[in-house]
Amino acid sequence: MDLLSLPRLGLVVPPENPTAEPEFTTLLGHRVNVYAARFPTTPGLGLRDMLESYNRVLPDTLGQFGGMRLDAAVVACSASHYLLEPDGDRAFCAELSERAGFPVTSSTQAILAACEALGVRRLTLVSPYQPWLTDTSRAFWERAGLTVDATVSVPARSAPGADPYFDPYQVSTAQILDRTAAGELPRDAALLFTGTGMGTLAALGELARQEPGRVLLTSNLASAWWARRVLSDGTATAGHPLLRRLERTAA
Secondary structure (H helix, E strand, O other): OOHHHOOEEEEEEOOOOOOHHHHHHHHHHHHOEEEEEEOOOOOOOOHHHHHHHHHHHHHHHHHHHOOOOOOEEEEOOHHHHHOOHHHHHHHHHHHHHHHHOOOEEEHHHHHHHHHHHHOOOEEEEEEOOOHHHHHHHHHHHHHOOOEEEEEEEOOOEOOOOOOOEOOHHHOOHHHHHHHHHHOOOOOOOEEEEOOOOOOOHHHHHHHHHHOOOOOEEEHHHHHHHHHHHHHHOOOOOOOOHHHHHHHHHHO
8 A cells, every 4th residue: 555645634733632633543544644733832821812822823833734735634623613603614614725725624614514414403512621611612503503402511520519620631431421321311412522632432432332323423523524525525435433333324
């Protein structure tokens, strides 16, 4: 196999995100070469200011690939695009695609594309975010025309008498499964695990066994699904079981 002849997918990810590249390479396997550029660090900025800065510098960060040929790119940061609202997010991705000369999408737009293909109109949101950002995420999906039936909060740490501590990068598989098991989830709503930094593949594998008929979506899974369709015109068979499962449902 000539590795350099494979389709090339660029990712733009937050600097501390340990999850996006491993999940994309696991989902896409040896059929796509994945390359990453990282947003600059933002010492001293609060979360909202940091996310707003990501949107300001995104064109330059995407430009870090220089003259390397890419076939498509994903902005693997859901939270910053929630701040844009659906119409602004869509317009920004269209502008980036035109400038780059290849398709560029955000993880949020990839989720919306997957929901359309799957016929999903109702979501249960599983969020590792601080409450204000979970609310912002919920508002994004509702403005996009989806119904959010419920939200399940997944803090990285919680203890009686203490405020929960939120960090998507520190959430474990056990915490995801515990929180979803404890929540009263509407039976016919899709589960959307938001954020590209919360590792979800092991948890999704278990949930897929428990509820084979439920639609399971994550920021990274939907983005990998989008990439497969863009890079192969939807004709190639996805390798990872979760991606195959999603492809069968969307067929």
